[in-house]
Amino acid sequence: MPEPTLTLAPGESPPTARELRAFLHGLPGVDQVGAEERAARLSTRSIKTSAKAEAIDLAIAMVDLTTLEGADTAGKVRALCAKAVRPDPGDAEVPKVAAVCVYPDLVGVAVEALRGSGVGVASVATSFPSGRAPLEARLADTRAAVAAGASEIDMVIDRGAFLAGDYGKVFGEIAAVKQVCGGAHLKVIFETGELVTLDNVRRASWLAMRAGADFIKTSTGKVSPAATLPVTLVMLEAVRDFRAATGRQVGVKPAGGIRTTKDAVRYLVLVKEVAGPDWLTPEWFRLGASSLLNDLLMQRRKLATGVYSGPDYFTLD
Numbered sequence: 001m002p003e004p005t006l007t008l009a010p011g012e013s014p015p016t017a018r019e020l021r022a023f024l025h026g027l028p029g030v031d032q033v034g035a036e037e038r039a040a041r042l043s044t045r046s047i048k049t050s051a052k053a054e055a056i057d058l059a060i061a062m063v064d065l066t067t068l069e070g071a072d073t074a075g076k077v078r079a080l081c082a083k084a085v086r087p088d089p090g091d092a093e094v095p096k097v098a099a100v101c102v103y104p105d106l107v108g109v110a111v112e113a114l115r116g117s118g119v120g121v122a123s124v125a126t127s128f129p130s131g132r133a134p135l136e137a138r139l140a141d142t143r144a145a146v147a148a149g150a151s152e153i154d155m156v157i158d159r160g161a162f163l164a165g166d167y168g169k170v171f172g173e174i175a176a177v178k179q180v181c182g183g184a185h186l187k188v189i190f191e192t193g194e195l196v197t198l199d200n201v202r203r204a205s206w207l208a209m210r211a212g213a214d215f216i217k218t219s220t221g222k223v224s225p226a227a228t229l230p231v232t233l234v235m236l237e238a239v240r241d242f243r244a245a246t247g248r249q250v251g252v253k254p255a256g257g258i259r260t261t262k263d264a265v266r267y268l269v270l271v272k273e274v275a276g277p278d279w280l281t282p283e284w285f286r287l288g289a290s291s292l293l294n295d296l297l298m299q300r301r302k303l304a305t306g307v308y309s310g311p312d313y314f315t316l317d
């Protein structure tokens with residue numbers, strides 16, 4: 001990996017567009033076949049029953065429980081928040097999730113419902129999911145979400161600018177959003193299904209981390225393909241190498257299309273094998289999902305009781 005010559009110290013001026021391009025195109029190319037093969041190999045790894053129980057609880061604690069529909073209501077968000085704090089009303093041992101993720105206008109409702117619970121409130125500010133709005137509008141969206149109490153902001157990058165090679169624009173926008181985040185953590189969404197190649201995923205990862213991302217996130221959940229194991233593998237390599245180069249740890253959040261316990265466990269194996277156990281906590285790894293939690297709860301109950309409760313047992317995610 002190249003030396004971290006472009007890392008920004010506080011107050012330091014950002015790299016020029018030319019420097020960024022040279023840096024990002026100087027990153028080693030991703031061996032696409034190798035990445036896919038390694039992800040497939042790790043995904044077949046089986047884990048013992050006791051380890052599976054631990055993995056399920058860890059996965060629950062890592063969920064960003066998400067609702068991002070045009071039809072979302074305050075009532076739906078309140079119900080989701082209750083579920084986030086107490087995922088299984090019949091079992092107080094089930095951990096709470098990491099955060100509830102909503103549109104900016106519903107942040108206040110979630111903040112109120114989650115007060116004192118320790119569950120975070122994440123908001124997809126920046127004109128999610130397309131990001132197609134003037135920067136000022138995206139910054140205003142972010143400011144409003146932070147002012148309403150969001151502890152985490154999930155921003156989308158301008159994929160058009162990125163694909164056109166306008167890395168300076170993307171860098172500047174991430175840095176600007178980071179600035180208005182204040183104390184809120186910034187997750188930067190690449191929409192990897194639109195980035196075409198794994199080389200681009202690696203470039204976007206380094207670009208976002210250098211611009212100040214606290215987390216890098218695969219997808220909005222609105223574009224297919226969304227999260228995949230090979231894409232997440234490349235992002236996990238990037239955060240591992242970035243920490244080795246700069247000393248700063250950045251989290252990873254695959255999101256979109258993650259629906260089963262089997263999928264979740266595959267991601268956890270990938271985290272441990274690629275980035276390492278330091279990332280195996282909700283502080284550094286999240287699963288963005290609107291309909292994963294119920295499967296985790298059903299599999300958890302089945303492991304504990306031997307009986308499969310069925311999808312009707314739990315309230316909707």
Ligand SMILES: O=C[C@H](O)COP(=O)(O)O
Binds near residue numbers: 068101226255258292
């Ligand atoms: O950020 C999270 C995603 O929007 C969730 O996607 P999903 O509905 O496919 O689980």
